[in-house]
Amino acid sequence: MTDSVKVQGPHVALLLGEAFERVRRATEGPRWRGLRQSHLRILDTIEPEGSRAVDLARRLRMTKQGAGQLVATLLRLGLVDQVPDPADRRARLLVLTDEGGELRGALEVRLAAIEEGWADEVGAAEYATFRRVLLAIAERGVDGA
Amino acid sequence: MTDSVKVQGPHVALLLGEAFERVRRATEGPRWRGLRQSHLRILDTIEPEGSRAVDLARRLRMTKQGAGQLVATLLRLGLVDQVPDPADRRARLLVLTDEGGELRGALEVRLAAIEEGWADEVGAAEYATFRRVLLAIAERGVDGA
């Protein structure tokens, strides 16, 4: 029984899109080897023991071909490496190189700094709430989709 | 003096990206004429008195050519119309057709319903906070970008 919050102002799609574009701009560009958000997501999703391309694709909700192309770029840049999967001769495990790990670490630091800045502006408690709701939304999504 | 919220879990870029993709999926597809988020943003940005393409481009942070292409699609679909700008003979004002207005209205209704659903799940007060912080982030952005 929500008393109908009667949301106003720009709608969520615009706000989320705008906010996302802000972080995107802050985590792309030459300082990050020119990688796009999708590359960073791949980098971020690779597990310590190594991940198969098809698993990355599934988790990121894209085709294995799409993921394969992003991985190819990361391979070319020397940020990830391929090792044969001992459990399946078809598969290859993707692992971060030292350089890839460093980049991923730098990304985390950068994003943490951004979040700190935001928390400073709106207040720690408010930001904590924001993050909690955002997490819920990201996980559960939209009823009709 | 924020007592250093020490954020954890998936970082903001992932969360915002995921949340945005959710609303995106809920506002695209055949039910919406197959238009993408960028088309809907154009539709949403057109002002009642009519807007010039270059202004839309500026507000949406893209080149006028990019905006022009999206507008061309909307023209072809009969969702917007062009009228000469009385104040500048080079310019043309873009206005919503009845059909375009209806689509925009339907989009607003859909998004409001989504927000209602979220507010129900996390609580009205929490959602209000979420929205306020999101608005602040979307407006102010990131210090270093």
Add this chain to the structure above:
DNA sequence: CCCTTTGGTAAAGTGCCTTGACCAGAAAGG
């Protein structure tokens, strides 16, 4: 009148991503 600025268009290219087709190894059934 220049000359610069500005709204718009045209053409070509870029890059993320998709679909479609295919191959090689795996997995399950006789």
Add this chain to the structure above:
DNA sequence: CCTTTCTGGTCAAGGCACTTTACCAAAGGG
């Protein structure tokens, strides 16, 4: 075993939202 099906991966082609480069025509100020 040997088939059938499934699955991890790659190659090739195309879609599509953009961008860059180049241009035209009107505006507007010295």
